[in-house]
Amino acid sequence: MRTMGLAAIDELVAVLDGAGYEVFGPRVRDGAIVLAPISGVADLPRGVGDEQDAARYRLRDRGDDRLFGYAAAAQGLKPVLFPSDELLVRIRKTPIGFDLEEPEAPARPRAFLGARDCDLRALAVHDTVLSSREFADKSYGQRRDGVFVVAVSCADPCGTCFCVSQGGSPKPGDGYDLALTELVDDAGHRFVVEVGSERGAEVLAQVTTAEAAESDLAAVDAQVAEATASMGRTLDTEGLPELMFAAADSPHWDTVAARCLACTNCTLVCPTCFCTSVEDSTDLSMSTTERHRVWDSCFGARFSYIHGGVVRASGKSRYRQWITHKLAGYQQQFGLSGCVGCGRCITWCPAAIDITAEAAALRASLADPETDLETAGEAR
Numbered sequence: 001m002r003t004m005g006l007a008a009i010d011e012l013v014a015v016l017d018g019a020g021y022e023v024f025g026p027r028v029r030d031g032a033i034v035l036a037p038i039s040g041v042a043d044l045p046r047g048v049g050d051e052q053d054a055a056r057y058r059l060r061d062r063g064d065d066r067l068f069g070y071a072a073a074a075q076g077l078k079p080v081l082f083p084s085d086e087l088l089v090r091i092r093k094t095p096i097g098f099d100l101e102e103p104e105a106p107a108r109p110r111a112f113l114g115a116r117d118c119d120l121r122a123l124a125v126h127d128t129v130l131s132s133r134e135f136a137d138k139s140y141g142q143r144r145d146g147v148f149v150v151a152v153s154c155a156d157p158c159g160t161c162f163c164v165s166q167g168g169s170p171k172p173g174d175g176y177d178l179a180l181t182e183l184v185d186d187a188g189h190r191f192v193v194e195v196g197s198e199r200g201a202e203v204l205a206q207v208t209t210a211e212a213a214e215s216d217l218a219a220v221d222a223q224v225a226e227a228t229a230s231m232g233r234t235l236d237t238e239g240l241p242e243l244m245f246a247a248a249d250s251p252h253w254d255t256v257a258a259r260c261l262a263c264t265n266c267t268l269v270c271p272t273c274f275c276t277s278v279e280d281s282t283d284l285s286m287s288t289t290e291r292h293r294v295w296d297s298c299f300g301a302r303f304s305y306i307h308g309g310v311v312r313a314s315g316k317s318r319y320r321q322w323i324t325h326k327l328a329g330y331q332q333q334f335g336l337s338g339c340v341g342c343g344r345c346i347t348w349c350p351a352a353i354d355i356t357a358e359a360a361a362l363r364a365s366l367a368d369p370e371t372d373l374e375t376a377g378e379a380r
């Protein structure tokens with residue numbers, strides 16, 4: 001393994017840029033960490049940490065120089081690879097008929113600096129759902145092709161993180177080209193680098209690095225162990241899919257529905273949610289029509305509309321659909337969980353509804369029907 005200093009992050013971004021990638025990384029914008037184009041260390045959230053809890057997100061001054069000292073950013077990689085609004089086709093009227101114009105593939109492949117293990121596992125979910133089935137999503141495939149990932153270990157998980165319960169880890173496990181673990185201690189500010197692909201090795205060969213010392217490897221292990229032990233939440237996954245299906249008629253759904261505002265925040269921030277709708281618009285001259293694909297949400301009142309009416313008319317049925325699909329239905333459909341434990345749906349729910357607490361409340365109510373449902377689902 002290799003180590004590199006702070007200046008080498010600038011080198012890494014420059015090498016990726018020179019190789020033709022559009023480089024995205026974490027930036028502070030509107031009081032949150034978001035993914036956006038970057039050109040070097042100066043763009044990164046140096047010394048910025050976060051506080052996250054149910055319905056709470058704040059940035060804080062860490063009092064150190066860490067570049068990646070926050071937990072899950074407000075969004076994962078989804079908005080870049082599966083945008084909230086994308087043109088599918090533009091149709092122009094011509095004197096003799098119509099011209100059809102399809103959007104072109106992105107000019108440059110994307111590179112992501114700072115992706116976390118939960119981001120990579122969410123990417124694997126989207127790869128399965130959008131690219132690995134009989135009818136692949138063409139525009140997702142075009143954006144996904146050639147993506148280069150520089151993952152980063154989480155040093156400081158937040159109050160809503162529970163990736164470890166979902167088989168993840170603060171240390172990226174798979175799906176990266178390079179993985180960094182940032183160390184800040186008496187020995188200085190440095191990054192231990194692991195190579196995950198041939199492309200990663202080729203890029204790293206152009207950056208100033210040194211052989212990693214045994215003490216640095218020990219520091220990585222210690223930091224990861226500490227982060228693993230400091231998850232803000234846990235989710236008991238023992239028999240969870242069976243439990244979710246068995247809870248279909250639980251009175252607990254009424255308790256959640258009384259709090260849920262059907263605002264759709266949870267689905268918009270979830271890195272694995274993939275529901276969309278199609279919208280058509282025509283300009284005022286009536287000569288050009290555009291068809292767009294836009295994110296949709298199973299919490300929307302008309303999302304389940306089919307001929308004759310709406311299948312899930314109540315808030316209770318919509319929350320039940322969402323959480324049951326995440327924790328049980330995905331297993332049947334795709335052979336994996338629809339939840340990677342990033343905690344974003346908990347942080348960004350204005351009603352502080354907590355997927356881990358609701359699953360625990362359902363488990364408790366099935367085990368003991370006398371459970372007080374008013375308090376069983378309170379955020380913990």
Ligand code: SF4
Nearest residue numbers: 260261263264266349
């Ligand atoms: S669970 Fe929370 S975030 Fe999701 S729709 Fe209901 S109120 Fe909004």
Ligand code: SF4
Nearest residue numbers: 270339340342343345
């Ligand atoms: S359901 Fe919630 S915790 Fe799970 S992946 Fe989606 S946003 Fe993250």
